[in-house]
Amino acid sequence: MAxxxxxxxxxxxxxxxxxxxGYEISKQIKLKSKDALALPENKLYPALHKLEEQGMIxxxxxxxxxxxxxxxxxxxxxxxxxxxxxxxxxxKFVSNINAVMMDAAAKEGK
Numbered sequence: 001m002a003x004x005x006x007x008x009x010x011x012x013x014x015x016x017x018x019x020x021x022g023y024e025i026s027k028q029i030k031l032k033s034k035d036a037l038a039l040p041e042n043k044l045y046p047a048l049h050k051l052e053e054q055g056m057i058x059x060x061x062x063x064x065x066x067x068x069x070x071x072x073x074x075x076x077x078x079x080x081x082x083x084x085x086x087x088x089x090x091x092k093f094v095s096n097i098n099a100v101m102m103d104a105a106a107k108e109g110k
Contacts, residue, residue: 007039007047008056009086012079015057019074022048048073056082 014020014028025048026039039047051057056079061069075083 006086007043008051009083009090010037010039011044011047011051011073012056012075012083012086015073015075016080016083019072021062021070021072025073051079055079 010029011025014025014032017028020028022041022044026041026044029037029039048057048059052059052073055076057073058076059071059073062072063069
């Protein structure tokens, strides 16, 4: 059994801390995961658009001084609830894997 990374959960997780533009979302995922996870543009922007359509995030164009406007994303109350559901599912997954792994480790130690 393998765990498939859920890009939506990763995006919601970083947006739970603060509003960010797309490139910064990608950077934060990579930084927080200590380079273990990366979300390339070809996966990030379709996920952002989908989350926005679902009402999990919202966006606004923010003017930049002397630069093009930047689209900044924020988590919505629905997105916060979904993130909590994802966190619960992750904790259950980790608990189940630990039960198997730790049981095997205990038997090896005997």
